[in-house]
Structures are given as C-alpha cells and as structure tokens.
Amino acid sequence: MKDVSFGQYYNTTSFVHKMDARVKILLSIAYIVAVFLVKEFHFYGFLAAFLFIVLTTIFSKVPFFSVLRSVKGILFFVIFSAVLQIFFNTAGEVVFSWKFITITDKGLLKAGFIVCRIMMIVMGTALLTLTTTPVELADGIESLLSPLKLIKFPVHEFALIMSIALRFIPTLMEETDRIIKAQKARGADFESGNLIKRAKAMIPILIPLLVSSFRRADELADAMDARCYSGSKGRTKYKKQRITYRDIIGFLVLAGLIVGIVFLNGV
Amino acid sequence: MQIVCKNLTFAYGKRGVTAVKNLSLTIDEGEFFGIIGETGSGKSTFIQHLNGLVKPTTCDELTVGEFNLLDKKCDYKKLRSKIGMVFQYPEYQLFAETVFEDVAFGLKNFASLTKEETEKMVKEAIEVVGLDYEKIKNKSPFDLSGGQKRRVAIAGVLVTKPEVLILDEPASGLDPEGKEQLLSLLHSLHKSFVKTIIMVSHDMNTVVEHCTKVALFNKGEIYCSGRPSEVFFKLEGLEEIGLEQPLTGYLKKELELKGVNIESDLTVDDFVYNLVKKLKQGS
Numbered sequence: 112m113k114d115v116s117f118g119q120y121y122n123t124t125s126f127v128h129k130m131d132a133r134v135k136i137l138l139s140i141a142y143i144v145a146v147f148l149v150k151e152f153h154f155y156g157f158l159a160a161f162l163f164i165v166l167t168t169i170f171s172k173v174p175f176f177s178v179l180r181s182v183k184g185i186l187f188f189v190i191f192s193a194v195l196q197i198f199f200n201t202a203g204e205v206v207f208s209w210k211f212i213t214i215t216d217k218g219l220l221k222a223g224f225i226v227c228r229i230m231m232i233v234m235g236t237a238l239l240t241l242t243t244t245p246v247e248l249a250d251g252i253e254s255l256l257s258p259l260k261l262i263k264f265p266v267h268e269f270a271l272i273m274s275i276a277l278r279f280i281p282t283l284m285e286e287t288d289r290i291i292k293a294q295k296a297r298g299a300d301f302e303s304g305n306l307i308k309r310a311k312a313m314i315p316i317l318i319p320l321l322v323s324s325f326r327r328a329d330e331l332a333d334a335m336d337a338r339c340y341s342g343s344k345g346r347t348k349y350k351k352q353r354i355t356y357r358d359i360i361g362f363l364v365l366a367g368l369i370v371g372i373v374f375l376n377g378v
Numbered sequence: 379m380q381i382v383c384k385n386l387t388f389a390y391g392k393r394g395v396t397a398v399k400n401l402s403l404t405i406d407e408g409e410f411f412g413i414i415g416e417t418g419s420g421k422s423t424f425i426q427h428l429n430g431l432v433k434p435t436t437c438d439e440l441t442v443g444e445f446n447l448l449d450k451k452c453d454y455k456k457l458r459s460k461i462g463m464v465f466q467y468p469e470y471q472l473f474a475e476t477v478f479e480d481v482a483f484g485l486k487n488f489a490s491l492t493k494e495e496t497e498k499m500v501k502e503a504i505e506v507v508g509l510d511y512e513k514i515k516n517k518s519p520f521d522l523s524g525g526q527k528r529r530v531a532i533a534g535v536l537v538t539k540p541e542v543l544i545l546d547e548p549a550s551g552l553d554p555e556g557k558e559q560l561l562s563l564l565h566s567l568h569k570s571f572v573k574t575i576i577m578v579s580h581d582m583n584t585v586v587e588h589c590t591k592v593a594l595f596n597k598g599e600i601y602c603s604g605r606p607s608e609v610f611f612k613l614e615g616l617e618e619i620g621l622e623q624p625l626t627g628y629l630k631k632e633l634e635l636k637g638v639n640i641e642s643d644l645t646v647d648d649f650v651y652n653l654v655k656k657l658k659q660g661s
Contacts, residue, residue, distance in 0.1 A: 292431045293471040296463035297534060298455055298487030315483065318473035322520065
C-alpha cells in the first residue's frame with residue numbers, strides 16, 4: 112500500500128520544470144491534438160511527434176524510464192486496441208490466415224500506429240505531471256479556468272478542492288493501511304469468502320476511514336478559519352506565475368511541430 | 379510464550395528505506411517489556427512483525443511460542459488470537475453500531491461461540507477495562523468520550539484473552555490521570571491472563587516505573603537493552619539518539635555532581651526511599 116504514489120512529480124530543476132504550469136498544460140493539450148493530426152501511415156509525422164517527446168524528456172532531465180513507466184498503467188488498454196485492429200481489420204493484403212482468423216498487413220500497420228499514438232499521448236501527459244508539482248498544476252488550472260468566473264463558476268474553490276484532495280491522498284493511504292492492519296490484528300479476513308462476504312469485510316475499514324475523513328475535514332476547516340481564510344477575494348499568490356523565454360521557446364517548438372505535421376500530411 | 383527474533387531485517391520495497399536492521403531480540407514470558415526510541419527508529423515496524431502483519435525481508439529466526447512466523451504454513455489467525463495488538467490511537471479503528479458489536483468483532487473472527495459465551499466474554503472484556511457493561515453496551519462507540527473510546531478499543535483486543543499484549547504508545551493523547559489509569563489497567567492485566575506485555579513508548583518515566591526490561595531502538599537497530607535501571611544508569615549520550623533520561627536519572631546525576639551517590643533502580647518510590655535513607659544517614 113505504501114508504494115502507491117499519486118502525483119508522480121520528479122524533483123529536479125530543468126528547462127521544462129521551470130516552465131509556467133499554464134503553458135505546460137496548454138502545450139500538453141496541443142501536443143495531443145498534434146498527435147491526432149498526423150494522418151494514418153504518415154511515418155515522418157509520427158517520427159516528428161516522437162522526436163519531440165524524446166527531446167522534451169531529455170531537456171526535462173527526467174529519466175526516460177520514468178516516462179515510459181507511465182504507459183504501464185494503461186498497458187491493457189493499449190494491447191486491447193492493438194489486438195482489436197490486428198484481428199478485425201480486413202482491409203489490405205492477407206498475411207496470415209487460420210480458420211476464422213485473418214491478419215492483414217494494413218491491420219498490423221494500423222495496430223502499430225494506434226499503439227504509437229496512445230503511447231505518445233500518455234507519455235506527453237506523464238511528462239506534464241512529472242515536471243509539475245500538484246500545487247503548480249492546481250494553480251495553473253485555476254488560472255486557465257478563470258474566464259469561467261464570468262458565468263459565476265467558483266473557479267478558486269474548485270482548484271482548492273482539487274489541491275486538498277491531492278494533498279490528502281497519501282495521508283488517507285497511510286490511514287487505510289493502519290486500519291487494515293488493526294482490523295487484521297483482530298482477526299479480520301479480507302482474502303477469503305465469496306464476493307458478498309468480502310464486500311462485507313470492507314465495512315470495518317470503510318467506516319473508520321469515513322469517520323476520520325470527516326474529522327480531518329473539520330480540523331482543516333478550523334485551521335483555515337483560524338488563519339482567516341475567506342475565499343478567493345483579495346487573495347494573493349505566494350508564487351506568481353510568469354511567462355518567460357522558456358515558455359515562448361516551448362510554444363514556438365510545438366507550433367513548429369504542428370505546422371510540420373500539417374505540411375507532411377499534405378505531401 | 380517466548381518471543382525469539384534473530385537477525386531480522388525489513389526494508390520497504392526493493393530498494394526502499396531499511397526500517398529494521400539485523401535485529402535480534404528475545405522476550406521471555408512474564409516480561410513487561412518496554413521498547414523506546416525516537417520516531418522512525420523502527421519500533422512500530424518491529425512489533426508488527428510479531429503477529430505477521432509485516433513480513434521480514436530477511437530473518438534467521440522468528441518464533442512466538444510454538445508459532446514459527448517464517449514458516450509459510452503458519453496459522454496467522456490462531457497466532458493473532460493469542461497476541462493482542464493495540465495500535466496507536468486505537469479509537470480510530472472503531473466501526474460498529476454499538477460498543478458490544480465492536481468488542482465482539484475479534485471474538486467472532488477467531489472462534490464460533492454461542493451467543494451466551496460471546497456475551498459473557500464481551501462483558502468480561504468491557505469490565506476489565508473499567509467500563510460499566512450494562513450502561514455502555516448499546517451505545518454507539520462514536521458517542522463516547524476520548525478516554526472511553528480508547529478503553530472500548532482496548533477491550534476489543536482483550537476480548538480474545540491474548541497471552542501476549544502489544545501496545546504502541548498506549549498513553550499518547552491521554553491526560554495524566556487517564557495515563558495512570560491505563561498503566562494500572564496494564565498491571566492488573568499482567569497479573570491475570572496476559573502473561574507478557576510489550577509496550578512501545580516515548581516516555582522514559584513510564585518505562586522506568588513499569589517495565590521489567592527495556593530495549594532502546596536507534597535507526598532500526600537495538601542500541602542497548604536490559605533492565606531499565608541498568609540501561610539508563612550506564613548510558614551517556616541518550617540525547618544524541620533523540621531520547622532523554624528519566625527525571626530520576628537527571629536528579630541522580632545532579633546529586634552525584636554534588637557528591638551524593640544514591641543507589642536506586644530509578645523508580646520514583648525507590649529513589650525517594652533511598653534518598654531519604656541517605657539523608658538520615660548523613661544527619
């Protein structure tokens with residue numbers, strides 16, 4: 112249970128780490144769009160998008176392994192979509208056929224491209240969370256969503272809820288671990304029995320967890336009150352977000368990538 | 379039940395922090411064993427090994443009575459009914475609708491008893507921790523005061539009549555009176571069905587007053603162990619490993635500097651007795 116870490120921030124200082132969180136969020140979205148823009152079977156377009164992610168990884172000083180590891184979580188999804196393409200795409204020339212299974216060259220190629228596409232998208236977003244602390248991320252989202260204030264959407268509160276939730280995930284994990292151990296010491300058994308029995312066995316964990324979450328929420332509210340928290344009005348930031356030359360370079364490179372991809376699509 | 383542990387090492391994950399390093403310790407039956415050390419010295423991790431909640435990374439021998447915890451076929455359920463474990467802030471593990479059900483939880487897990495037997499044992503457990511069974515049995519555990527909650531939680535562990543009782547900082551967060559009551563409860567338990575008590579504590583005064591033996595943990599290793607008076611007497615530089623002498627230890631040292639040497643096992647009663655004796659001799 113201890114190994115579960117949410118928010119996989121990799122702590123170092125680098126070009127990418129120092130970029131503005133808002134810009135990074137926007138660029139990540141733009142990168143996803145760019146990856147989707149690449150027409151199918153355009154090898155050079157994919158190469159360009161791939162090179163971009165490799166170069167960004169190098170500039171971020173995050174080990175390539177950590178970025179790749181992020182794919183692990185959706186490995187099943189990747190394999191599933193690849194298999195779907197391989198077995199059910201009937202276009203193109205048949206390269207293998209056995210009873211009702213036919214595999215075509217187009218199907219294989221398409222599976223390859225889909226795998227690449229998903230992997231690049233996941234790696235791109237992983238790079239965002241690897242180089243941006245959860246707090247920066249929440250601040251960035253708050254700032255990006257601020258136009259919604261016009262329609263009375265509580266942007267600040269939304270961002271606050273998000274950062275509190277992120278902050279308390281490790282705490283609750285620890286708490287869960289402790290309660291599980293305490294109930295196990297009293298002979299609780301979570302591993303045997305049918306589904307209903309196992310679901311029932313969760314009650315002695317969930318109730319104390321729920322109770323302590325309310326207690327923590329209450330205490331946190333009191334602590335915030337004691338420090339005169341009064342919402343977003345007149346609130347200043349400890350860390351001002353500022354656009355620097357790094358963000359402009361990042362923006363230009365990604366714009367170049369998109370132009371390049373569109374150009375290659377036309378060829 | 380004698381507890382024997384030889385060369386136990388525990389690390390989080392494959393390359394993680396080593397919480398316990400090459401630890402060897404024997405705890406005899408009948409002991410009131412104190413484990414002290416600063417936060418993060420591996421005390422809590424160590425005690426969780428004793429009922430199989432945590433499995434050692436490497437270990438040469440780990441036995442509790444007839445149970446061999448390194449054996450894959452070890453019957454953990456039976457072991458856990460013999461070894462009661464009270465975690466830090468045990469009141470946070472309460473969950474049932476009534477005090478009765480919460481206390482009976484462990485009993486129902488370990489053995490299938492008749493309704494009457496269950497009732498009898500729950501009643502005993504609640505009375506042992508000094509609460510009024512009839513008054514409290516149908517209350518919600520969340521409606522009780524902090525001290526009562528802790529007692530109920532401890533009753534939930536005692537209900538199976540464990541031979542060994544392990545407590546992790548049982549007195550933390552209690553006022554001085556609650557602390558005294560808790561410790562006298564432990565003593566009376568020690569005289570009845572609980573044969574061995576292992577208590578993790580920060581408080582040197584408590585340990586000196588109550589424990590028959592003590593082990594000092596430092597960075598996952600045993601820094602020193604033995605009878606409390608021996609451990610504290612001899613030890614210089616306790617502060618360096620984040621601990622303090624008991625108050626009587628400091629007093630003894632101060633008096634020694636003034637040329638008064640007092641032989642004592644550092645419990646308050648004994649210290650005062652010997653001090654008075656010395657004073658009478660002097661005058």
